[in-house]
Structure formats: structure tokens, C-alpha cells
Amino acid sequence: MPAVSKGDGMRGLAVFISDIRNCKSKEAEIKRINKELANIRSKFKGDKALDGYSKKKYVCKLLFIFLLGHDIDFGHMEAVNLLSSNKYTEKQIGYLFISVLVNSNSELIRLINNAIKNDLSSRNPTFMCLALHCIANVGSREMAEAFASEIPRILVAGDTMDSVKQSAALCLLRLYKTSPDLVLMGEWTSRVVHLLNDQHMGVVTAAISLITCLSQKNPDEFKTCVSLAVSRLSRIVSSASTDLQDYTYYFVPAPWLSCKLLRLLQCYPPPEDGAVKGRLVECLETILNKAQEPPKSKKVQHSNAKNAILFEAISLIIHYDSEPNLLVRACNQLGQFLQHRETNLRYLALESMCTLASSEFSHEAVKTHIETVINALKTERDVSVRQRAADLLYAMCDRSNAKQIVAEMLSYLETADYSIREEMVLKVAILAEKYAVDYSWYVDTILNLIRIAGDYVSEEVWYRVIQIVINRDDVQGYAAKTVFEALQAPACHENMVKVGGYILGEFGNLIAGDPRSSPLVQFNLLHSKFHLCSVPTRALLLSAYIKFINLFPETKATIQEVLRCDSQIRNSDVELQQRAVEYLKLSSIASTDVLATVLEEMPPFPERESSILAKLKKKKGPGAISVTELEDSKREGGELNGGSDRGPDTAAMSASNASTPSPSADLLGIRSAAPINAAPAGAGSLLVDVFSEAGPAAPSTAVNDDGFLRFVCKNNGVLFENQLLQIGIKSEYRQNLGRMYLFYGNKTSVQFASFTTNVSCPGELQSHILSLISEVIASLSS
Amino acid sequence: MQFMLLFSRQGKLRLQKWYVPLSDKEKKKITRELVQTVLARKPKMCSFLEWRDLKVVYKRYASLYFCCAVENQDNELITLEIIHRYVELLDKYFGSVCELDIIFNFEKAYFILDEFLLGGEAQETSKKNVLKAIEQADLLQENVDFQTRLFAV
Numbered sequence: 001m002p003a004v005s006k007g008d009g010m011r012g013l014a015v016f017i018s019d020i021r022n023c024k025s026k027e028a029e030i031k032r033i034n035k036e037l038a039n040i041r042s043k044f045k046g047d048k049a050l051d052g053y054s055k056k057k058y059v060c061k062l063l064f065i066f067l068l069g070h071d072i073d074f075g076h077m078e079a080v081n082l083l084s085s086n087k088y089t090e091k092q093i094g095y096l097f098i099s100v101l102v103n104s105n106s107e108l109i110r111l112i113n114n115a116i117k118n119d120l121s122s123r124n125p126t127f128m129c130l131a132l133h134c135i136a137n138v139g140s141r142e143m144a145e146a147f148a149s150e151i152p153r154i155l156v157a158g159d160t161m162d163s164v165k166q167s168a169a170l171c172l173l174r175l176y177k178t179s180p181d182l183v184l185m186g187e188w189t190s191r192v193v194h195l196l197n198d199q200h201m202g203v204v205t206a207a208i209s210l211i212t213c214l215s216q217k218n219p220d221e222f223k224t225c226v227s228l229a230v231s232r233l234s235r236i237v238s239s240a241s242t243d244l245q246d247y248t249y250y251f252v253p254a255p256w257l258s259c260k261l262l263r264l265l266q267c268y269p270p271p272e273d274g275a276v277k278g279r280l281v282e283c284l285e286t287i288l289n290k291a292q293e294p295p296k297s298k299k300v301q302h303s304n305a306k307n308a309i310l311f312e313a314i315s316l317i318i319h320y321d322s323e324p325n326l327l328v329r330a331c332n333q334l335g336q337f338l339q340h341r342e343t344n345l346r347y348l349a350l351e352s353m354c355t356l357a358s359s360e361f362s363h364e365a366v367k368t369h370i371e372t373v374i375n376a377l378k379t380e381r382d383v384s385v386r387q388r389a390a391d392l393l394y395a396m397c398d399r400s401n402a403k404q405i406v407a408e409m410l411s412y413l414e415t416a417d418y419s420i421r422e423e424m425v426l427k428v429a430i431l432a433e434k435y436a437v438d439y440s441w442y443v444d445t446i447l448n449l450i451r452i453a454g455d456y457v458s459e460e461v462w463y464r465v466i467q468i469v470i471n472r473d474d475v476q477g478y479a480a481k482t483v484f485e486a487l488q489a490p491a492c493h494e495n496m497v498k499v500g501g502y503i504l505g506e507f508g509n510l511i512a513g514d515p516r517s518s519p520l521v522q523f524n525l526l527h528s529k530f531h532l533c534s535v536p537t538r539a540l541l542l543s544a545y546i547k548f549i550n551l552f553p554e555t556k557a558t559i560q561e562v563l564r565c566d567s568q569i570r571n572s573d574v575e576l577q578q579r580a581v582e583y584l585k586l587s588s589i590a591s592t593d594v595l596a597t598v599l600e601e602m603p604p605f606p607e608r609e610s611s612i613l614a615k616l617k618k619k620k621g622p623g624a625i626s627v628t629e630l631e632d633s634k635r636e637g638g639e640l641n642g643g644s645d646r647g648p649d650t651a652a653m654s655a656s657n658a659s660t661p662s663p664s665a666d667l668l669g670i671r672s673a674a675p676i677n678a679a680p681a682g683a684g685s686l687l688v689d690v691f692s693e694a695g696p697a698a699p700s701t702a703v704n705d706d707g708f709l710r711f712v713c714k715n716n717g718v719l720f721e722n723q724l725l726q727i728g729i730k731s732e733y734r735q736n737l738g739r740m741y742l743f744y745g746n747k748t749s750v751q752f753a754s755f756t757t758n759v760s761c762p763g764e765l766q767s768h769i770l771s772l773i774s775e776v777i778a779s780l781s782s
Numbered sequence: 783m784q785f786m787l788l789f790s791r792q793g794k795l796r797l798q799k800w801y802v803p804l805s806d807k808e809k810k811k812i813t814r815e816l817v818q819t820v821l822a823r824k825p826k827m828c829s830f831l832e833w834r835d836l837k838v839v840y841k842r843y844a845s846l847y848f849c850c851a852v853e854n855q856d857n858e859l860i861t862l863e864i865i866h867r868y869v870e871l872l873d874k875y876f877g878s879v880c881e882l883d884i885i886f887n888f889e890k891a892y893f894i895l896d897e898f899l900l901g902g903e904a905q906e907t908s909k910k911n912v913l914k915a916i917e918q919a920d921l922l923q924e925n926v927d928f929q930t931r932l933f934a935v
Contacts, residue, residue, distance in 0.1 A: 017886055060889060067798065067888065069810070088922040096892055126919060136901045139803065163915060166905045174901035178803065202906040209903040246908040249863070256907045259860045301866055308859035343828040348858060382827040 010057045017064065033065055044078055055082055056090045059097050066101055076103045083115035088126060091119075095130055099137035113146045120150060125161045128154070132167035136174045144179035151175070152183075156191040166206035169195070173210040185214060189221050196228040201247045201257060204232065208260045215267045226268050230280045233261040237283050251296040255305035262312040270320045281323065287313045288329050307345065314352055324361045331356055331365040338372050343382055350376065350388035357395035366396050374408050383417050390420075394427045402435030406445055413452050421456040425449055426616045429461045433468065433610070439475040440482075442468065447486050447496070454493025460611045462499050469503060471604040477510040479503050484517050487525050497529045498537050505544030506602055509551045519552035523559065535573050542568070542576065546583040550599040553592070560587055600713075724748055783861070783902035784836060784851045785812075786895075788884065791845055793817050796884050797891050801902035820849055830858050841865050845881050867909070868898060874913055893919070 016036060023029040040058045043050060050058075055078055062075040075097065082094030098112055112134075119131035132151070135143050154160055155168040176183040185192065192214075195207035208229075215222040236244070236254045247254045271277045291310050295303055314330045317323065334356065337349035350373070357366040373396075376389040390412060397405045409428050416424055428449055436442035446465040450457050469479045483500040486492060504522050511517040523545070530541055545563065549556045562568065568580035590598065710717055711729065719742070720727040726745035731738060742757070788797035795813060804812070819833060820840050831838050833851070839861040840849040848865045852858070871894050872879040876887070884891050897912045899905060906912050 014886055021885070064888065067795070069795070071806075088919055092893060092919070093889060096889055126922065129915075133896045133900060137896070139901075163906070163911075167900060170900035170903055170905055173903065174801075177901075202908060202911060205907055206900075206903070206905050209901075246910045249867075249907070254907070255863065256860060256904045259857050260904075263855075263857075301863060304859045304863050304866075308857050308863065311859060312857050343826065344830065344859070344862075347828045347830055384831045385828060387832075 010060060012057050013060050013064070016061055020068070030070075033068075033070060036061060037065070041074065044074070050078075052082070052085050052087055052090045056093045060093050063093070063097050063100060072101060076101065076105070076108055080108060080111045080115065083112065084118070088130075091127070091130055095134045099134050102138055102140070109140075109142050113143065116143070116147070120147070120154070125164050128164050129167050132164070132171045136167070136171040139174040139178045141179050141182075144175045144182045148172075148175055148179070148182040148184075152185070152188040152192070156188055156195075162200045162203050165195075165198075165200075165203050169203070169206040169210045173213055176210075176213060180217065185218070185221070189214075190224070193222060193225045193228065196225060196232060201244065201254060205257050205260065208257070208264055212260065212264045212267060215264065219267060223268065225264065226271050227273065227276045229261050229264050230271065230276050230283070233258060233265075234279050234283050236261075237286050249305050250299055250302040252302060252305040252309070255309055258309045259312045262309070262316050266316050266319045270322055281326070284313050284317060284326055285329075288326070288333060291333055303342075304344075307348075311348055311352060315355075318352070318355050318359060321359045321361065327356070327359060327362040328365050331362045335369050335372070338369060338376070343385060346376065346380070347382075347385050347388055350385065350392050354388070354392050354395045357392065363396070363398070366392075367398075367401065370396065370401060370404070377408060377412050383420075386412070386416075387420055390416075390424060390427075394431065397431050397435065399435050399437075402431060403441065406431050406435075410445070410448055410452060413449075416453075421453050422458065423616065423619055425453050425456045425461060426458070426612055426619065429464065429612050430610070430616065433464065433612075439468065439472055440478045443475055443479045443482055447482060447499070450493055450495045450499065451486065451489075454495045457493075457495050458615065460615050462495055464610065464612055465499060466502055467605045470506065470602050476503075476507045480507040480511045481517070484511060484522065484525070487529070492529070494533055494537055497526070497533055498540055501526055501537070501541045501544040505547040508548065512552065519548065519555045520558065523548055523555055527562065535576060539575050539579055542579040542583060546587060547599050549583075549587045550595045556587060560584060563587070783856070783864075783899065784853065786851075786899075787813060787816065787847075787849045788891075789817050789847050789849070790881060791821070791847070793821060796846065796881065797888065797895075799892070799895055799899075816849065816851070820847055829862055839865070843869055846884070864899070864904060867907070868895065870909060871898060871912055874909065875916060 019032055020029055023032055040061060043054070043058060059075055059079050059082060062072050066072045079094045079097035079101075082090045082097075085091055085094070103109075116131045116134060119127040122128065135147060135151075151168050151172045155165055155172060160168070172183065192207065193211060196204060196211065198204050198207070211222060211225050215225065236258055239253050242248070244253045247257070249255050265280070271280060287310055290306065295306070310333070314334065317326045317330045321327070331353070334349045334353050337345045338353075340346055340349070353366055353369070353373075356362050370393075373389050373392050377386055377393065380386045380389065390409060393405045393409060406428055409424060409431075413421065413424050413428070429446060432442050432445040443465065446461065449461065469476055480503055483496075483503045486496055487500045504526065508517075508519065508522050512519050512522070515521075526541055526544060530538060533541065542563075545559045549559050563580050563584040569577060569584065571577045571580065586595070586598070711719075711731075715731045715733075717729060718726060719729045724747055726747060728743040728745065729740060730743070731740040733739075742759075744755070744757070784800075784802050786797070786799045786801075787795060789795045795817070798809070798813065800809060816833060816838065819831070820838070823831070823840075829839055829841055831840075835854070836851045837854060837856065837858060838849060838851050839858050840847055841862060842848075848869065850861050850865060852861050869879070872884070872891065875890070875894060876883040894912070894916055897906065897915050906915075
């Protein structure tokens with residue numbers, strides 16, 4: 001192709017560009033550029049006034065130099081001068097320069113705005129378009145102030161040419177985006193909406209982008225556009241490929257316009273008017289039908305255009321979330337795409353299905369594709385596609401497939417891209433917690449996470465596992481054992497040491513009976529990692545050591561020896577030094593009772609919202625919020641559904657909780673698996689939901705000594721529990737007075753009738769305790 | 783659309799159109815990073831990728847990469863066809879367009895783009911109408927500038 005263009009051929013420019021391209025080095029290029037800059041500078045400053053053509057040429061050269069990446073600090077004035085030229089290309093270059101090199105000099109701005117004003121009122125459509133393009137490209141506040149009231153007038157005026165209308169519409173859109181307060185649609189609203197009926201397809205195409213944006217901010221004012229949009233869409237979809245002439249793209253009628261119409265409809269809920277709704281549903285069905293027909297052309301452009309409309313239609317169906325038939329069809333269509341030859345389509349199908357997964361109508365349908373998605377996760381060569389598959393697995397996860405999905409995600413994590421690991425870790429942690437029925441599985445999963453992707457396990461994740469272990473008696477022993485085994489691995493991640501240190505410090509006693517995990521063995525295991533760890537971890541380990549002294553007095557001497565050594569009590573880090581010194585002193589001064597009180601087991605953590613979810617939302621950025629919000633609502637809905645899935649016992653139990661009188665709410669203070677009065681699912685802080693779903697641990701048929709002894713230092717707890725009844729106790733003592741409340745929870749689905757209680761003070765106690773027993777209501781509702 | 787970049791396989795930027803206000807420094811940073819990311823993609827990979835909080839749609843035509851950044855709710859496939867339509871327009875205008883045409887007539891590439899997309903949205907989707915508008919402008923120039931061309935350099 002010739003280097004010189006059609007039209008005006010600025011030969012000097014072409015020569016200059018050739019020179020630059022022929023430069024052998026960066027230095028040579030800079031030299032040439034500087035030479036030219038000097039030349040242009042002198043020409044601009046020169047005595048002779050430059051003619052339009054030369055000015056245009058030099059301004060264009062400056063533009064070229066700027067676009068190469070060099071800074072330009074002059075030429076604006078000359079560019080602005082070009083604006084007032086009568087010659088089209090001179091104006092054009094002038095406008096291009098000032099749109100690319102935006103200058104905030106107020107004098108220049110005033111001149112530019114003036115030139116624009118002149119062109120806008122020139123009644124010459126080409127000049128008007130140039131001016132409008134410039135405003136749209138720059139979109140500054142000053143321009144908005146100057147022209148925001150003028151442009152709507154141009155847009156709706158009867159004598160405006162179509163091409164000018166198009167530019168005016170999008171220009172107004174740009175101004176609205178940057179300075180919404182200056183663009184007042186008020187009196188123009190209905191006429192702008194009416195543009196949807198314009199004969200010229202280009203005008204409709206441009207106007208609809210404007211209307212979509214305005215509708216999002218002022219849905220009520222623009223709601224008349226819905227029926228107009230539906231009829232327009234319907235006409236396009238049912239048109240033959242020859243009807244729309246040049247607006248047909250590779251045998252697809254008006255694809256851009258169709259997509260925009262479908263997008264506009266997504267700003268509104270489904271139309272209330274039956275006729276309109278019917279037409280729209282018909283449209284959507286036609287689009288879905290067309291997808292099944294053989295293609296009219298082998299060209300990829302044809303299928304892209306056709307599928308673009310299809311995907312947008314599916315987005316609309318998902319947005320409405322009210323036509324089960326359409327949703328299922330959409331899901332099936334996406335299912336077909338999941339195995340399409342073209343990677344693009346597989347990618348888009350995975351992405352679309354994610355949103356579909358959160359709809360209650362299609363959630364089940366989406367789940368049927370789980371094997372395909374897992375396969376995609378394993379075999380896709382493109383990392384973006386694999387990532388979409390992981391996202392979809394996360395979205396379609398529910399109680400029935402949680403274990404499978406978490407397992408797949410864990411194995412994917414082992415080979416995943418580093419850039420996505422943190423997000424994956426957060427998701428696995430959330431899923432594991434959300435769908436854990438058996439908490440030992442949850443503990444295993446988190447420890448696996450730390451093992452596989454330790455670096456990416458953020459604090460929120462391991463804090464959470466600790467919170468949950470602390471709050472759940474039934475999993476503490478298992479956690480201690482598992483963590484102990486995990487620590488024995490030759491190379492274990494520091495996060496594992498943190499978790500291990502904390503858990504053994506609290507619950508090491510639960511496994512101390514076994515000689516393989518005796519206290520000294522535990523201590524040595526932890527201490528062997530000590531020197532490999534960072535300061536915060538070491539601080540945590542020191543705390544674990546002092547807890548060991550309390551739990552296992554036989555280790556006291558060994559541990560004190562460690563604390564006493566120079567590397568601890570003279571450690572350069574203040575925190576470590578302080579801990580070592582204080583713990584050492586504490587262990588030597590305090591009596592066993594005091595030590596036990598100070599180092600009492602951690603109380604249960606209060607319920608709070610999972611910080612992991614918050615972190616995931618932050619990570620995904622604002623764009624993904626809608627997906628996670630959908631997920632939350634899905635989850636909340638899912639809880640209610642989940643409740644009905646399970647057996648009658650647990651369902652009844654949840655029901656009984658809801659109806660037990662409020663004093664039983666005090667049972668919430670209790671650490672054990674006491675079922676929490678399940679507040680309506682919407683209230684969900686994650687910790688609460690988790691507990692209410694998981695249900696109690698296997699009820700014990702008798703209170704064992706351990707359980708009984710608990711009340712020596714605890715005032716509240718579950719005293720007794722079996723399949724039918726749960727008895728809780730709450731007591732308070734002040735000096736010589738004590739008060740005990742006994743709560744009876746009915747765990748069955750039938751009412752207890754003639755329920756009586758009998759409290760007896762056996763033997764000796766009778767003389768010591770004066771008891772007043774108040775009545776219990778005779779019937780206990782279920 | 784937030785921006786469109788055209789760059790060669792060596793990473794040289796041939797066209798940059800920004801539809802959102804950004805400082806020069808930010809533009810340079812974005813360009814550098816995105817060019818690197820796209821050039822690192824292998825041929826069989828899909829045309830879409832997530833980058834920062836945007837979606838990037840790209841396609842390679844001969845030695846040029848056409849790269850568009852769109853918002854999360856935008857339709858990727860239709861953006862791919864926007865790219866194709868732009869290439870078609872360039873092709874029709876220059877007659878079998880190649881990278882050199884865009885280098886030596888960069889200002890024309892911008893003008894054609896402005897007739898097709900404005901403010902990041904498709905303005906006119908009829909190929910005929912866009913080309914007509916550009917040719918009209920050229921004709922204007924031909925008539926007026928005939929004399930000047932004979933004497934200028």
C-alpha cells in the first residue's frame with residue numbers, strides 16, 4: 001500500500017514518519033524528534049504567518065510525536081487556530097489535536113468552546129459533527145457547562161440531520177456520564193424516548209445507548225421506553241435477512257441494535273402489560289429457537305453476531321428470573337455451548353451459567369452439568385476458561401455436591417496460577433464452612449488448604465478455623481489430632497504452625513493421653529519449628545508454651561528452660577522478649593490455681609459475620625458484587641430449602657427451637673452444639689447459620705463425669721440431652737444465694753403433655769440447701 | 783467501552799482511543815501492562831480475559847492486535863464484532879489495509895473510528911453510511927485544497 005494517503009497527502013508528514021521508522025536506535029529517534037520539534041517551534045514563532053496547510057501539517061506532526069509517547073508542551077494555540085479555519089481537514093486536525101492533548105489552560109478552553117459553539121450553530125452538518133465529536137471525546141466539565149443545554153435541543157429538533165442526531169445522542173451520553181448534574185433531561189425526556197421509533201436505524205442505535213444510561217439513573221421517567229423497545233426488538237427479530245439492508249451483518253439483522261435493546265430491557269423488571277410481555281417472551285423464544293437452526297454462513301462473524309444476541313437474551317432471561325421455561329431452555333443452550341469447539345463460546349457459557357446458578361428455577365438444571373464443568377477445570381488449556389469453571393463450581397455449590405466440589409477445587413489449587421490462588425483459597429474456605437455437616441471435614445479442608453497453598457491463606461481463613469474449633473466442642477479433639485499429624489510433615493507451612501500452635505495450646509490435653517502425642521512430644525514438635533518462624537508466629541508459640549505449662553505441669557521445667565535462654569529473654573524483638581519474660585515469671589510465681597484461671601480455655605467467640613466473605617467481595621472488586629450478592633440471597637434461600645431436605649428429626653428440631661420460649665435463648669451462651677434459635681434466614685451472620693444448620697452433635701444418652709464436672713467452673717450449659725429432650729441449666733450465684741434455671745427443650749415434633757419435673761436434694765445436701773422450686777408448665781409444645 | 787488500543791507484535795502502539803478521562807501517566811501504565819498481558823497470550827486461547835476490574839476483548843489481524851476494554855456487563859461477542867467492523871471499514875477505505883497504512887495515516891484511522899464509535903458506543907452500524915460520511919469529508923478537502931497541494935511540501 002502506498003505510504004501517501006488519499007485526499008490531502010501531507011508529504012512532509014509522511015517523510016517525517018519514514019525518518020522515524022528508519023532510525024536505528026532510540027537515541028537516533030529522539031535526536032530526529034528534537035530536530036523536528038525545534039523546526040516546528042521556530043516556524044510557529046516565525047514572523048511570517050503560516051498558511052493553513054502548513055499549520056495543519058505541523059500540528060499533525062506534533063500529534064504524531066505525542067502519540068509515540070513523547071511529551072509535547074506547545075502547539076495548542078496553533079491547533080485552536082485551526083479550528084476557525086473554513087477548511088474541513090484543517091478543522092479536523094485541530095479538533096483531533098485538542099481532543100488528544102487535553103489542556104486545562106482556561107484561556108484555551110474559552111477559545112475552544114467558542115470555536116465549538118460556532119461550528120454547532122453553523123448549520124453545516126459536517127462541521128456540527130466535528131464539534132460534537134470533540135465534545136464527546138473530551139467531555140470536560142467546562143464543555144458540559146457550555147453545551148449541556150444546547151445539545152438536547154439539537155438532538156430532538158426536526159430539522160437536524162440523522163448523522164448529527166447520532167453524534168448528538170452519544171455526545172450527550174458522554175456529558176451525562178462525566179457531569180450528570182449539568183445534564184437536565186426534564187423537558188426532553190419524552191422526545192428522547194421517542195427516538196426509539198425513528199426511521200433511521202443509526203439514530204435508534206445511538207439514541208438507545210443514551211436512553212439506557214438515563215434509565216438506569218431515572219427508571220421511572222423513562223419507563224415508557226420499555227414497550228417501544230419490545231416492539232422494535234420484535235420487528236428486528238422477525239425480519240428476514242434482506243429487510244434491513246445495510247444494517248444486516250453477515251445475515252444477522254441489526255445485531256448491535258438487538259443487543260442494545262436487550263440491554264435496555266435489563267434496566268427494568270418484566271413488563272407488567274400482558275401484551276407487551278407476551279411479545280417479549282415470543283421474541284426471546286424466537287432467539288432461542290434460531291440458535292438451534294443451522295447457520296446461514298460459515299463465517300465466524302455470523303456466529304459471533306448471532307450468539308451475541310443469544311447471550312444478551314439469556315442475560316435478560318436471567319435478569320427477569322421469572323419464566324421457568326425460558327430459564328431451563330437458556331440453561332440447556334448454555335450446556336450445549338459448554339462443549340462447543342470454540343473456546344470463546346465455552347468461556348462465555350461458563351460465565352453466563354454462573355449467574356444462572358443463583359436462580360432458584362435453574363439451580364438444579366445447572367447442577368446437572370457438574371461433570372462437564374469439572375472436566376473443563378481439569379483439561380482446559382486456557383487459564384481464563386479454567387478460572388470461569390472454578391467460579392461456576394463455586395456458584396453451583398450446595399449441600400448435595402459440596403464435598404465433591406471442594407475436593408475438585410483443592411486439587412485444582414495444587415496447580416493453579418499464582419494470580420488466582422488467593423481468591424480460590426477464600427472460596428474453598430467459604431464453601432467448606434458453609435456446607436460443613438461434619439466439622440472434621442471442615443478442619444481437614446482448611447488444613448489441606450494451608451498445606452497446598454499456605455502462602456495464599458490469608459489471616460481471615462485461619463482465624464476462622466480457630467474460631468470454629470473453639471466454638472465447637474465436638475471437633476476439638478479431632479482438630480488437635482489432625483494438626484499434630486500435619487505438623488509432623490518435614491516441611492510445613494508457617495500458617496500450619498500458627499494454627500497448630502494455637503490448637504495444641506488450647507486442646508493439646510485431648511490427645512495427651514496417647515504416648516505418641518504426649519505433652520513433651522507435642523512441645524518438642526512445636527519447638528522444632530520455632531526457629532523457622534517469623535516473629536508473630538513465635539509470639540503465638542510462646543503463648544502456646546505457657547498454656548502447656550498450665551495443662552501439663554510435667555513440662556514446666558523443660559519449657560521454663562526454653563523461656564529462660566538468652567535468645568528469648570534477650571530477644572531483640574520487644575514483643576517476644578516481653579512475652580518470654582512475663583511468661584517465665586508467671587510460671588514461677590503463680591500457684592497452679594492462679595495459673596489455671598489466667599490460662600483458662602478460650603471462651604467461645606461471639607457470632608459475627610464471616611470476614612472471609614467480606615474479603616472475597618473486596619478482592620473481586622465492585623464488578624463482581626452482584627454475583628456474590630446473588631449468592632448470598634441464594635444461600636439464604638437455600639437454607640430454607642436445605643432445612644426441608646434433611647430428615648424429620650432435624651427438621652423437627654429446628655422447628656422446636658423456633659418455638660421454645662425465649663429463656664432458652666440463653667442457651668446460646670453455651671459453647672456446645674446447642675441449636676440456636678434460628679432467626680429468619682435473612683438475618684444470617686455466617687457463624688449463626690452454620691451452627692443452626694449443622695445441628696447438635698450426636699446426643700449423649702447420659703451425662704458423663706466430664707460433662708458434669710464442667711459445671712464446677714461454668715454456670716451454663718447443656719446438662720442432659722437425648723433424642724427427645726434437652727435439659728439446659730443456667731445458674732447464677734451471689735454470696736450465699738444461688739439461682740438455677742433448668743430449661744427443657746422438646747426435640748420431637750409432638751407436644752409433650754403432662755410434663756412434670758422433679759428436683760430432689762439427696763441426703764446431706766438437703767440440710768445445706770434451702771430450695772424453692774417454682775412450677776413448670778405442664779405441657780411442652782413441640 | 784473504556785478504551786481501544788492497537789499495537790504491533792513488538793508492542794508498538796499504533797492507535798490509542800480513550801473513552802474515559804485518565805491522566806497521561808495512567809494511560810501509559812495501563813498501556814504497558816495490558817500490552818504485555820495480551821502479547822503473552824498463546825494463539826489458541828480465547829479472545830477474552832479479565833484484567834483489573836474490566837473485561838478485555840482482543841483479536842489479532844495480521845501484525846496488529848486490536849484490544850478493547852469493556853465494562854463487566856458489556857457483551858463480549860458484540861465487542862469482537864465491533865473490532866471486526868472497524869477493520870472492515872479501514873479495509874474498505876484504504877483498500878486492503880495493512881499496518882503501514884495505519885502508521886502513515888494515523889489521523890485517518892482516528893477519523894474513521896469517530897464516525898463509527900463515539901463516547902465508547904456504536905454510533906452507526908451501517909458500513910455504507912460510515913464510509914459515505916468519510917468520503918464526503920474527503921471530497922470537501924479535494925475541492926478546496928487542490929491548489930495548495932501543488933506547491934506545498
